[in-house]
Structure formats: C-alpha cells, structure tokens
Amino acid sequence: xxxxxxxxxxxxxxxxxxxxxxxxxxxxxxxxxxxxxxxxxxxxxxxxxxxxxxxxxxxxxxxxxxxxxxxxxxxxxxxxxxxxxxxxxxxxxxxxxxxxxxxxxxxxxxxxxxxxxxxxxxxxxxxxxxxxxxxxxxxxxxxxxxxxxxxxxxxxxxxxxxxxxxxxxxxxxxxxxxxxxxxxxxxxxxxxxxxxxxxxxxxxxxxxxxxxxxxxxxxxxxxxxxxxxxxxxxxxxxxxxxxxxxxxxxxxxxxxxxxxxxxxxxxxxxxxxxxxxxxxxxxxxxxxxxxxxxxxxxxxxxxxxxxxxxxxxxxxxxxxxxxxxxxxxxxxxxxxxxxxxxxxxxxxxxxxxxxxxxxxxxxxxxxxxxxxxxxxxxxxxxxxxxxxxxxxxxxxxxxxxxxxxxxxxxxxxxxxxxxxxxxxxxxxxxxxxxxxxxxxxxxxxxxxxxxxxxxxxxxxxxxxxxxxxxxxxxxxxxxxxxxxxxxxxxxxxxxx
Amino acid sequence: xxxxxxxxxxxxxxxxxxxxxxxxxxxxxxxxxxxxxxxxxxxxxxxxxxxxxxxxxxxxxxxxxxxxxxxxxxxxxxxxxxxxxxxxxxxxxxxxxxxxxxxxxxxxxxxxxxxxxxxxxxxxxxxxxxxxxxxxxxxxxxxxxxxxxxxxxxxxxxxxxxxxxxxxxxxxxxxxxxxxxxxxxxxxxxxxxxxxxxxxxxxxxxxxxxxxxxxxxxxxxxxxxxxxxxxxxxxxxxxxxxxxxxxxxxxxxxxxxxxxxxxxxxxxxxxxxxxxxxxxxxxxxxxxxxxxxxxxxxxxxxxxxxxxxxxxxxxxxxxxx
Numbered sequence: 001x002x003x004x005x006x007x008x009x010x011x012x013x014x015x016x017x018x019x020x021x022x023x024x025x026x027x028x029x030x031x032x033x034x035x036x037x038x039x040x041x042x043x044x045x046x047x048x049x050x051x052x053x054x055x056x057x058x059x060x061x062x063x064x065x066x067x068x069x070x071x072x073x074x075x076x077x078x079x080x081x082x083x084x085x086x087x088x089x090x091x092x093x094x095x096x097x098x099x100x101x102x103x104x105x106x107x108x109x110x111x112x113x114x115x116x117x118x119x120x121x122x123x124x125x126x127x128x129x130x131x132x133x134x135x136x137x138x139x140x141x142x143x144x145x146x147x148x149x150x151x152x153x154x155x156x157x158x159x160x161x162x163x164x165x166x167x168x169x170x171x172x173x174x175x176x177x178x179x180x181x182x183x184x185x186x187x188x189x190x191x192x193x194x195x196x197x198x199x200x201x202x203x204x205x206x207x208x209x210x211x212x213x214x215x216x217x218x219x220x221x222x223x224x225x226x227x228x229x230x231x232x233x234x235x236x237x238x239x240x241x242x243x244x245x246x247x248x249x250x251x252x253x254x255x256x257x258x259x260x261x262x263x264x265x266x267x268x269x270x271x272x273x274x275x276x277x278x279x280x281x282x283x284x285x286x287x288x289x290x291x292x293x294x295x296x297x298x299x300x301x302x303x304x305x306x307x308x309x310x311x312x313x314x315x316x317x318x319x320x321x322x323x324x325x326x327x328x329x330x331x332x333x334x335x336x337x338x339x340x341x342x343x344x345x346x347x348x349x350x351x352x353x354x355x356x357x358x359x360x361x362x363x364x365x366x367x368x369x370x371x372x373x374x375x376x377x378x379x380x381x382x383x384x385x386x387x388x389x390x391x392x393x394x395x396x397x398x399x400x401x402x403x404x405x406x407x408x409x410x411x412x413x414x415x416x417x418x419x420x421x422x423x424x425x426x427x428x429x430x431x432x433x434x435x436x437x438x439x440x441x442x443x444x445x446x447x448x449x450x451x452x453x454x455x456x457x458x459x460x461x462x463x464x465x466x467x468x469x470x471x472x473x474x475x476x477x478x479x480x481x482x483x484x485x486x487x488x489x490x491x492x493x494x495x496x
Numbered sequence: 497x498x499x500x501x502x503x504x505x506x507x508x509x510x511x512x513x514x515x516x517x518x519x520x521x522x523x524x525x526x527x528x529x530x531x532x533x534x535x536x537x538x539x540x541x542x543x544x545x546x547x548x549x550x551x552x553x554x555x556x557x558x559x560x561x562x563x564x565x566x567x568x569x570x571x572x573x574x575x576x577x578x579x580x581x582x583x584x585x586x587x588x589x590x591x592x593x594x595x596x597x598x599x600x601x602x603x604x605x606x607x608x609x610x611x612x613x614x615x616x617x618x619x620x621x622x623x624x625x626x627x628x629x630x631x632x633x634x635x636x637x638x639x640x641x642x643x644x645x646x647x648x649x650x651x652x653x654x655x656x657x658x659x660x661x662x663x664x665x666x667x668x669x670x671x672x673x674x675x676x677x678x679x680x681x682x683x684x685x686x687x688x689x690x691x692x693x694x695x696x697x698x699x700x701x702x703x704x705x706x707x708x709x710x711x712x713x714x715x716x717x718x719x720x721x722x723x724x725x726x727x728x729x730x731x732x733x734x735x736x737x738x739x740x741x742x743x744x745x746x747x748x749x750x751x752x753x754x755x756x757x758x759x760x761x762x763x764x765x766x767x768x769x770x771x772x773x774x775x776x777x778x779x780x781x782x783x784x785x786x787x788x789x790x791x792x793x794x795x796x797x798x799x800x801x802x803x804x805x806x807x808x809x810x811x812x813x814x815x816x817x
Contacts (some may be wrong), residue, residue, distance in 0.1 A: 001771065105604055107708050107780070110743045113615055114608040114709050142609050143616075179605035208577065209603030246600065248773065270706050270773030271662025274735055274762035278802060281765025293773045295664070296600060297521060324664035330642060356668060358642025384672060384680060388803045466520065 001181055003048040004203040004218065007088045011217060012178050012203065013185075018170035019197040021189065023090035026072060039063050040092040044200075045075040045084040058084075061092065095199070097159065097190035098124030100131055101168055103175035103183045106139065116140045118151070118172060122158060124187030145172050163196045164188070179209040230494055231309045237492035238305045242422045242469075245298030245329075247306045249290060251313060256287035261394045263288055264316035264349060266307060268324040269295040275322070279387040286391060289313045298329055299469030301422040303337035304489050311345045317398040319349040322387060323363075324356050331355040335363035336471035340489075342374050344407045350376045350397040352390050356383030369479055375405045411486045417461050422469035425488040430457045433484035441485040444476035459485065499633035500657070500700035501570075503720035504712065505594050505620045510635055511567050513558055513592060514539040515583050516574040517549050525574060526552065531644030533634035537565050558583075558590035571595040572628065572637050580624060581606040588619040596637045597623035597711070604775075607709040614711060621711035622704065625775070627663035630670065631700040640667050640701060650674055654697015656811060657721035657755075659714050660733035661740070661774065663703055665760075665804065669731055670701035672808060683809045690808045691817040699726040704740070706774030714740040715747055722753050729756050729814055731807060734789065736763030737777040741789045748796040758799040758810045761790055 004012075007025040014020055024035050025046070045058040058075065062068040068089070075087045100121040108114030118138040121131045138154045140146045146154075148165035151172075158164055167188060175183045182204040189199045210218045228236065235249040246269075256262050265288055267273050273293050280286045290313055294306055311319065323334045335355060342348045355363035364380045371378045377397055381390055415425035433439045438452035442459060449465040450473055461467070477485040501507040512529070516522040517539025527550065530536055538553055538561040545556035555561035562568050571587035573580065577599040587595045597610070602624040614621055622629060628638010632653040641647025650671040658673070660666030672678055674697050677689040702717040704710045714732060721727040730753070734741040741761070747753045763786045766772065768779040779785055790800050799810050811817075 105608060107604075107738070108608075108611065109739060110713065110715060110746075114611050116608070141612060142605060143612050176605065179603045181604065206603055208601045209605060211578075269662060269664040270777065271660075271665035271668075271733065271762070273773045274662070274777070275665075275804065277765050278762055324668060357671075358646045382679075383668070384675070384678060384805065386803060386805050389805065468520075 001204045002207055002218075004180075004205055005046040005048045005085060006044060006201055007046050007086065008217060009183070009201045009203040010088075010198070012174050012180075013170070013198055013201060016170050016174040016177060018167060018174060019195070020201070021090050021093055021197050021199050023088050025086055025088050026076070027086040036068065036089050037091040039065060039068060041068060042090050042092055043068065043071045043075060044088045044090070046086050046088055047084050090199075093189060093197075093199075094192065095187070095189040096192055097122075098187035098199075099164065099190070099196070100124040100135075100186045101171055101188055102185065103171055103180070105181060116142050116172065116175065118146075118168060120155060120168065124189075140172060142176050145169075145176055160190060160194050160196060163194060167196050167198070178203075178205065178214065180205050230496065231312055233494045234309050234492065235306055237494060238302065238309070241492055242299065242302045242305075244422065245296040245302060246293055247298065247302060248293040249306060249309060250292075251290050252288055254287075256289075256315070257284050260285050260287040261398050262315050262317045263394065264310050264313050264319050265290060266292050266294060266310050266319065266321040268322055268329065269293060272322050272324060275387050276320075279391055283391075286394065289316045295324075295329065299422040300333040300337040300471040301424050301469035301489055303334055304340050304471070305491060307337060307341040308345055308491060311341060311347055311349055315402075316349055317400075318394055319351040320387070320390060320394075321351060322354045322356070322390075329357070330359050330470065331357050332359035332362040332366065333470040333472065335366045336475040339366060339370055339374075339475065340471060342376060342378070344410070346405060346407050347402060348374070348376045348405060348407075349403070350399060351378045352381065352393055352397060353378060354381040354383065354385060354387075354390060366475065366479070376403065411488045415488065416458060419461070419467045419469070422467075423489075424467070424469060425490070426459075426461075427486045427488065428459045429484050429486075432482040433457075439477065439484050440481040441473040441477040444472045446470060446472065497633045497726070499631035499635060500629070500702065500720050500724055501594065501631070503723040504716065507569050507594060509535065510570040510594070510637060512536045512637065513561050513568050513571045513587070514552070514574065515558065515571050515587060516541055517552065517554060518544045518547065519574055522574040523549055525572075525639055526550065528641060528644045528647070529572070529636050529638075532630070532636035532641065532647055534636050537568055558586045558592060562590040562592065569593055570637065573597050573599065575599060577601040577603070577624070581609060584610045584621060585613050588613055588617040593619050595619065595621040595711075596626065596628045597621055598626060598628060598638055599623070600625045600706075602707065604708065607707060611709055611711065620716075622702070623707070623711060624705055625663075625707045626703045626705035627666060629700060629702045632698055633700075638703070639663070640670070640703070651701070652695065652697045653726075654695065654699065655726060655728040655815070656696050656698045657717075657724060657727040657730045658698055658701040658732070659717040659721070659730065660701075660703050661706055661710075661714070661735055661776065662733050662762075663706070665733040666701050666703035669733060669760075669804070669807065670698050673698050673731070673811065678808055680805045680808050683813050690812045694817075696729070696811055696815055696817065699724055706776050708738055708776040708778070710738075710740070710776070713743065715743040718744050718747065718753050718757070722755055727755065729758070729811060731758045731760075731811060733760050733762065733804075735761065735774065735777045736766045736779050736786050736789070737772070737774070737784050739783055742783060742792050745792040745796045745798065748798065756799070756814045757793075758801065758807055758814065759793060760801050760804050760807050761786060761793070764802065
C-alpha cells in the first residue's frame with residue numbers, strides 16, 4: 001500500500017468537487033511567491049504516510065509573514081522526519097464544529113458481500129478514543145454509489161445534513177473514482193455560515209490500481225527513490241523495460257546474524273515465497289539476503305536480468321532457486337537463463353536449483369551437461385524436493401568468501417538484429433557455421449522466429465513470428481552447435 | 497463422467513469463450529486447453545471481430561459471441577488486470593454463468609465490483625489471480641499444465657480433490673498426487689516412495705487464487721468436492737489472510753463437509769499487516785492468522801501439515817495406500 005500525502009489527496013477531492021480549505025503547496029525547491037494565503041496560516045510538512053504531524057512539529061501556525069518564511073525554511077530542510085515533498089500552506093479558518101469521515105473497503109466474508117464502507121463521526125479532530133463511541137459505519141455499493149440523500153437518511157440526526165451529505169457523497173465518489181484503499185478526512189470543518197470544508201486529509205492506494213491518466217497525480221507518492229537500494233532500482237527498471245511477468249525483488253535490510261548462512265533467493269510465485277518462509281522462519285542459521293518472486297509469463301531474458309541482480313547482492317554465500325513451471329514458465333527456459341547468468345556474472349554463486357513442471361527433465365539435463373564448466377558448484381533437485389529439504393545442502397555449498405571471476409566476454413559491436421520485446425541483441429557468426437543447412441539454434445526456436453537464409457549464410461527474424469525470449473537458440477548453439485549465435489542482454493543503467 | 501463444474505455450478509460440459517484470444521497468452525493457452533479436451537467454441541477481443549484463431553471464430557464482445565453461439569456457457573479470460581472488470585462484466589452480461597479470471601494485480605475495488613455484479617447476475621467466477629482449474633474428466637480452464645503433453649502425463653484421473661490459493665502449489669499438489677512411486681518423507685519418519693505404482697490421482701484441481709476477494713472460495717470448492725462422487729479426499733493449500741480456511745472448519749462442524757481434509761497451511765511466520773506476494777495472504781485480524789486457522793481446522797479433525805511433502809504421506813495414510 002502506498003500513502004498519498006495531504007497536498008495530493010486535496011487534488012483528488014477537488015477534482016470531484018469536494019470543498020477543501022484554501023491552500024498553496026510550496027515544493028521543496030521552488031521559490032516563495034505572492035500566491036501564499038495571508039497570515040494567519042497553517043504550515044504542514046508533506047511527508048507521505050506521516051501521522052501525528054502536529055506532535056512532531058510538522059504542523060505549525062504562523063501569524064506573520066516573517067514567521068511563515070522562517071517556518072517554511074525549517075520544514076523544507078531535511079530533519080529528523082527526512083525530507084518533505086514540500087509544505088502545504090493553508091488559510092487559518094474559524095470553525096464552529098468538526099466532523100470525521102473516512103472511506104475504506106470491507107473485503108466481505110462467506111455471509112457478506114464485499115463493499116465500500118463510510119465511517120462518520122460528529123466528533124472530528126484529534127482523539128480517536130473519544131470518537132470510537134460515536135463512529136457510524138455505513139456500507140455502500142461501489143457499483144451504485146450512494147447519493148447525498150441516501151447518506152443523509154443513513155446518518156440520521158446531524159447538523160447541516162444537506163451540506164455534509166453532499167460532501168460525503170463527493171468523498172465516496174473520490175474513493176471509487178481513484179480506487180483508493182483509504183480516504184480519510186479529519187477534520188471536516190463546519191464554518192459559521194453552515195458550510196463544510198475538508199481541513200485535513202490523506203489517502204492510501206494500490207499502485208497497480210492507478211489509471212495511466214492519473215499517473216502523474218500519484219507518481220511521487222509511491223515508494224520514493226531514497227527508500228530503494230541500487231539493486232532494487234535495477235529490478236524496477238528491468239520491470240519497466242520488460243513488464244511481462246512478475247519480478248519482485250527486495251533486499252533484506254536486517255543484518256545477518258553471526259554464523260548464519262547467507263542465502264540469495266530466487267523463488268517462483270507467492271506459494272514459493274511462502275514455502276521459503278515456512279522453511280526458514282524459525283531458523284537463525286539461515287539468513288535470506290532478499291525476498292523474491294519471479295513468476296507469471298516471465299521470459300528467460302527477464303529471469304536472466306533479475307538473476308544478475310540477485311547474484312550481485314553483497315555478502316551472499318549461495319543461491320537457492322525454486323522454479324514452478326506448471327502454469328507459465330517453462331523450466332528449460334528458466335534453466336537456460338540460470339546457466340547464462342552463472343557463466344556471465346562476475347560474482348557467481350554456488351547454486352541449489354529446483355526445477356519443477358513443464359520441461360523439468362530438460363532443465364536438469366542441461367545442468368548435467370554444463371555444470372562441470374561453471375566456476376561454481378551447482379546442485380539440481382527433483383521437483384518433489386521442497387525448500388525444507390534443499391536447505392540441508394546449504395552448508396555443503398556455501399562459499400566463505402565471495403568469488404570474483406572474469407566472465408565469458410559479451411558480444412560487442414552492432415548486433416545482427418535486435419528484438420525490442422523482450423529486449424535482446426542477437427549476434428550471428430557465419431564463420432562458426434560455414435554450412436548450407438540451418439544451424440541447430442534455428443531448429444531450437446520454439447516459435448519459428450529465427451529464419452535461416454542459406455544464401456546469405458545468416459539468420460533473420462521472421463516477420464510473422466515472435467521472439468519469446470526463451471534463450472534456447474543460444475543454449476543449443478553453445479551445447480550442440482559451434483557457438484554460432486550469442487545473445488547480449490544488457491542491464492539497464494541505474495544511478496548510484 | 498461429470499466434472500467438478502457440474503457440482504460447482506451445474507455445468508455438465510463447459511463450452512468456452514476465450515476472452516482475449518488474439519493475444520499471445522490467449523492464443524498459447526487456447527491451444528493447450530483444446531489439447532486437453534476443452535471445447536473452445538469462440539473467442540473475443542474488442543475490434544478483432546471476424547478474425548479466426550486456429551479455426552476458432554473471434555467476436556468483438558462476449559455478448560456478440562453468445563448471440564451467434566448460444567450454447568456458450570463459460571468464459572476464460574486472458575486480459576490484463578486493468579481490463580478484467582469490463583471483461584468479467586461483459587461475460588456476465590452475456591449470460592455466461594462461469595468465468596475464469598486469470599489476471600494478477602487486479603485493483604481491489606474492481607474485485608469488490610465484480611463480486612457484487614456476479615451476485616446480481618447469478619454468475620460464478622474463479623479468481624482473479626488464478627491459474628484456473630483442471631478436471632481429469634477432460635477439460636482445462638486456464639493455465640494449468642504449461643503444455644498439454646506435460647499436463648496429460650501429470651494429471652491422471654483419481655480420487656483426490658485439490659484446492660489451492662497458490663497457482664504453483666495447486667499444480668504441484670495436483671501433479672504429485674498423480675506420480676507413481678512418489679518419493680518423500682513417510683508417516684513413520686523414513687524416506688522413500690509414499691505409495692506404489694498406483695498413485696491416488698486427482699478428480700480436479702481448483703486454484704481459488706491468491707487475492708483477498710476470490711469468486712469461488714475454498715469453501716465453495718470443498719462443497720463441490722463433497723458432492724463429487726469421484727473425490728474421496730480433499731487436499732488444500734491454505735495460508736494467512738481471509739477466513740476461507742475457517743469457513744471450511746465451520747462447514748465440517750455443520751456436517752456440510754464430511755470427506756477427509758488435509759491442509760498444507762502456510763504463513764506460520766507471517767506478521768499482521770505485512771503485505772505478501774499473494775495480496776490475499778495479508779493478515780487483517782486475529783481470525784486470519786496461522787495460529788487461529790490451525791486451531792479451528794484441527795479442532796474439526798482436519799490434518800494440518802507444515803511442509804508440502806508431508807501431505808503425500810498423509811494422503812497415503814488416509815486412503816490406506
């Protein structure tokens with residue numbers, strides 16, 4: 001779940017015509033101008049997910065222009081709370097009452113359909129405990145959003161029913177339009193003329209639920225750069241360049257306990273990740289260097305790139321990989337990616353590999369052929385051996401010190417042709433295949449994407465077929481051919 | 497022999513519309529489904545009406561397809577998560593009583609809406625975030641099996657009904673129950689084949705999906721297996737998050753599920769409020785924890801195992817193999 005700070009939540013509400021108190025957002029790098037409201041004002045540091053801001057000194061009241069400037073400088077500077085996105089400067093208004101309202105989801109149960117939920121209390125402001133008693137819970141359909149009249153009926157006896165009903169209708173509309181997980185307004189201020197306005201607000205959302213047209217609105221609010229490690233940003237870019245399939249990767253922030261085996265993992269699917277947690281959750285002798293989930297329609301090109309990141313985790317002593325190709329991922333393709341990674345990485349790791357599912361036999365056979373030439377030890381497991389049994393082999397494989405090798409040289413220069421989805425450069429070397437018949441790499445292509453041109457003595461991409469990034473062409477060229485075809489899979493550049 | 501869909505929603509023979517048939521996944525998976533015996537009568541992709549994919553006619557929408565081929569009764573969707581809400585509602589509007597929604601990463605709002613819409617239209621769906629279902633009576637709806645040759649070899653008719661919230665584990669639990677001489681830890685602590693040449697086999701495999709708001713729940717699937725005459729034993733993969741496993745325990749207590757149940761329960765070390773790979777595995781309250789689920793399941797006689805390979809020995813024991 002990602003948090004949306006107040007200044008961005010206000011934009012969502014305003015787009016749905018929900019009244020919010022006048023205010024101006026001052027970005028961290030921008031200069032002050034005359035658009036700031038006249039004092040007295042409130043200055044609120046904008047930090048996604050921050051709560052209890054008043055108690056932390058992140059909300060201040062300024063009664064003079066000088067004080068505004070002084071407080072802005074303080075709040076815009078990095079502090080104990082980190083670096084704020086900026087400061088929201090809102091007009092100080094006189095309130096005669098305060099309400100609380102929030103929207104969230106009810107996931108339902110065997111007896112009850114899931115729905116939206118509106119929480120409302122006539123007691124806004126601070127004091128959650130006090131409010132608990134007066135909190136009303138109104139279920140609503142996301143298919144047929146409630147009208148102001150519906151909500152007024154549900155609320156019963158409140159002051160300013162029409163104004164508050166219309167505001168709450170707008171709240172539900174905003175919640176549904178942007179598919180938010182939480183939308184909280186506290187307080188909703190009641191002004192002397194009976195009108196109501198949102199004084200403070202926040203939201204939480206699922207990044208994958210954001211519509212492309214709203215991307216800019218939510219962009220800076222998702223996990224920020226400063227929270228991610230270099231390798232996590234690398235995998236983020238790999239995902240951006242090649243979105244098909246799942247590639248989740250997160251480094252473990254905790255330091256490994258002394259004497260624990262440090263295991264880099266590449267696991268398939270949510271179930272694979274859960275199996276690993278069940279296996280290692282109670283063990284202090286095994287430290288996972290990262291969380292991972294590579295699954296779905298992942299190409300071998302992408303598996304290779306993610307594995308390159310995984311092998312780069314500093315301090316790792318061994319790689320544990322479990323594949324499950326019964327749905328999407330052909331295990332032979334995955335094995336091709338693992339082999340390529342282990343021979344091309346400057347920091348390969350001894351590996352425990354379990355292939356399970358489609359083409360599992362070919363996957364293991366590949367490693368029977370190539371393991372001896374790798375700079376690290378590789379042990380493959382049959383599919384019925386689960387992580388709980390694989391871990392027994394860890395002490396036999398771990399390296400004490402990180403191995404640094406000079407990997408196979410990558411092809412250089414202009415490729416014979418390039419594939420953009422999934423991205424890869426193909427190099428064909430005619431001198432290594434001086435024959436008229438098609439080389440094995442062409443016959444290995446499962447989609448007939450590679451076409452042999454005997455007269456030109458080269459391979460060409462077929463116009464009517466797709467490359468699925470399986471790496472079988474290169475694998476077969478190296479194991480059954482003369483190395484006539486190589487594929488260069490560059491890694492995206494990431495700023496240090 | 498009737499398949500599990502008959503027990504789930506009363507459909508004797510699924511006659512399938514593949515939504516998104518012109519896409520890469522749609523084309524690839526349609527071939528596998530057909531090779532597994534599934535009757536695919538039509539496909540649909542907006543703007544591609546009039547085309548054919550491997551001899552299957554393509555329509556612009558589910559409604560258009562049903563108008564031309566009224567015997568259609570199921571939809572299997574291969575569309576991105578962002579399009580699943582519209583695709584699912586289109587299939588339901590067209591009168592297709594059962595849909596399989598394979599997409600991962602569907603916004604929770606859309607899942608709420610689809611569930612409500614299904615209830616209003618009297619339709620049922622499996623997923624989202626599911627690899628689908630396979631029935632050894634002769635059909636596959638979704639992604640199970642990788643390729644048809646592998647699936648035919650690894651999913652053999654038998655008496656075990658498999659339910660799982662994980663795609664990988666549903667396929668794995670299904671396939672391993674069909675492997676002759678499957679090696680693993682035996683109930684007596686030794687290691688070796690847990691059964692002989694004759695494996696128990698599976699009646700059907702149902703992946704309810706990894707999301708918090710599933711269409712067909714674990715309980716729905718268990719009740720279908722309870723009615724299924726082929727099924728003698730229900731095995732399942734459950735985990736933290738949602739109350740699906742607790743609902744099975746309640747159904748056993750109420751006498752609605754009487755067949756033996758073995759569950760590999762994941763999430764022993766999952767902490768409350770922490771997001772998981774499966775969105776549905778996040779713990780939101782005490783009833784969704786591993787400890788609570790284990791307690792209520794065991795109280796009703798369910799065999800709970802902590803590691804997947806322990807399940808097969810339990811199967812052998814229950815079936816007397």
